[in-house]
Amino acid sequence: MKNVIKQCQFYGILIFVFPLFFGACNKYLDVQSNKNQVVPKDLIDLQQILDGAQNINLNFCSIGEVSADDYFLKQRVFDGLSEEGRMFYTWENPVYNFNNDWAKAYIPVYNCNLVLDKLKGIERTALNKDDWNNVKGSALFYRASQYLSLVWTYSKAFNEKTSSADLGIVLRESPDFNMKSERSTVSQSYRVILNDLLEAAELLSEQAIHSMRPSKLAAYGALARTYLSMAKYDSAYYYADKVLSVKHELLDFNDATLIDVKSSYPLARFNKETLGYFELVTINAQIGINYANIDTNLYQSYRHDDLRKLAFFKVNADGYVSFKGSYSGSANLFGGLAVDEMFLIRSECLVRLGNVKSGLNDMDYLLTHRYKTGAYLASNFNNKDMALDFVLEERRKELLFRGLRWIDLKRLNQEGKQIYIKRVVNGKEYGLRPGDNRYAIPLPEDVIKTTGIPQNPV
Numbered sequence: 001m002k003n004v005i006k007q008c009q010f011y012g013i014l015i016f017v018f019p020l021f022f023g024a025c026n027k028y029l030d031v032q033s034n035k036n037q038v039v040p041k042d043l044i045d046l047q048q049i050l051d052g053a054q055n056i057n058l059n060f061c062s063i064g065e066v067s068a069d070d071y072f073l074k075q076r077v078f079d080g081l082s083e084e085g086r087m088f089y090t091w092e093n094p095v096y097n098f099n100n101d102w103a104k105a106y107i108p109v110y111n112c113n114l115v116l117d118k119l120k121g122i123e124r125t126a127l128n129k130d131d132w133n134n135v136k137g138s139a140l141f142y143r144a145s146q147y148l149s150l151v152w153t154y155s156k157a158f159n160e161k162t163s164s165a166d167l168g169i170v171l172r173e174s175p176d177f178n179m180k181s182e183r184s185t186v187s188q189s190y191r192v193i194l195n196d197l198l199e200a201a202e203l204l205s206e207q208a209i210h211s212m213r214p215s216k217l218a219a220y221g222a223l224a225r226t227y228l229s230m231a232k233y234d235s236a237y238y239y240a241d242k243v244l245s246v247k248h249e250l251l252d253f254n255d256a257t258l259i260d261v262k263s264s265y266p267l268a269r270f271n272k273e274t275l276g277y278f279e280l281v282t283i284n285a286q287i288g289i290n291y292a293n294i295d296t297n298l299y300q301s302y303r304h305d306d307l308r309k310l311a312f313f314k315v316n317a318d319g320y321v322s323f324k325g326s327y328s329g330s331a332n333l334f335g336g337l338a339v340d341e342m343f344l345i346r347s348e349c350l351v352r353l354g355n356v357k358s359g360l361n362d363m364d365y366l367l368t369h370r371y372k373t374g375a376y377l378a379s380n381f382n383n384k385d386m387a388l389d390f391v392l393e394e395r396r397k398e399l400l401f402r403g404l405r406w407i408d409l410k411r412l413n414q415e416g417k418q419i420y421i422k423r424v425v426n427g428k429e430y431g432l433r434p435g436d437n438r439y440a441i442p443l444p445e446d447v448i449k450t451t452g453i454p455q456n457p458v
Contacts, residue, residue, distance in 0.1 A: 064406030137203030218276035
C-alpha cells in the first residue's frame, strides 16, 4: 500500500478514476460517457478515456515558456507572485511540490497506459480493426507527445555525445502503481518517443474526425518537431514534408472573414491550420495575458505591414504589449501542431541541408499569408548563414507561446548560437548562459522524495 501511495504522488495524486476522465470531451466531440462505469471493458470505453480532453489534450508543460525569453514582468507583477513563481522567473531553481507541470503531464501518460493495458484483452478482428487501430495509435501518440513535452522541459538538449548519460524522464509503460519509477537517459527517452510516434503513424487514419483526436498527419508532425529538437534535420524535413504534401493550406491574415486582427482573440480555435490540438497547462501565472509583457525588441522586430503585429499583440494603456494570438481563440495557450510550424520546420531543414532557395520559398509562401497583400518582398539571401538567421527569426515570431521556445534555446545554443538571456528585477540582473544546467528545470521535490529518482544537477 505504501508503494501505491508513493506512485500516486508521482502521478499527481491520481485519486480520480475512470468516471472523471471525460469532463471536457463532450464540448468538442460527439461522444457520450457512461458515468456509472468504473472499469473500461471495450473499445468504446477506451476511446472515451482518450476523448477526455481535460486530461489528455490540455496538459502540455508551460514552465519552459515561463523560463524563456519572449516576455518580461513588471515589478509589481513580479512582487505579487509566490516565492516559487518568482524563483522560476529568475532561474533560481525553487524547491516546489504538487501541483505542477510534471504532475499534470503524467495524468495523460497514466490514462494512455491504462488504455494500452486494457487493449491487450480485446481481440483485433476484421470488424473492429479500424477502431482498435485508432485506440492504440491514439494512446501511443498522446503518450509520446507528453513525453516529448516533459523531456523538453526537464532534460538537457539531445546531444549525440552525452545523451546516453544525461538524465531523461520517467518512462512509464504500465498503469501499475507498484512499478518503481526510474529516470531514463535522454537517449532512451527520445527512443521511446520516436518508437511510439512511428507505430502511431502506422495505425492512425490520415485525417481525424476532429483535431482533438490524432491522425497520421499529426503523428508525422510530431515526428518532425521531435527530430528538429534532436537536430536531426534530414529526418525532420522528411516528416514535415509528408505533412505538407497532404495539408498545406494556411490562414490568410488579410481575409477578414477568417481573421479580425483587431479583435480580442483573432485566431479561432480549431482553425484550418490545426493538425492536432493541445493546450499548455494554465497553472503558471507568469505567462498569463494579464501579466506577461512581450519583449520590446521582439515586438519591434515585426514590420509595419506584418499583420501578425496586429493579430498577435495588444498594446495596453501603459504602453506595454501583451499576447493575444493563441490558436486556442482564447487566453489559453495553444501547444498543438499546426501547418505554419511544419512550413517553418521544412524551411529551416532545407536551408541547413543546403537547399537555400527551396527553404526560402517556403518562408515566402508563409509570410505572404501574414503580410498585407502586396507588401511582402520575397527574401533574397545567397548566404546560407544569413538565410538560416532569417528563418530562425521568423520561427520565433510565428510560434510565440506554443511551448517551443525553451527547447529552441537549448538546441540552438548547443549548435553555437550563444544566446544569453537575462532579466532585471529590482535593479539586479539575472542571467542564463548557454549550456547552463538550469536549462533542465528541476523536478518537483515531492517526486524526488517519494520515488528516490535523482534530481537534475544544479
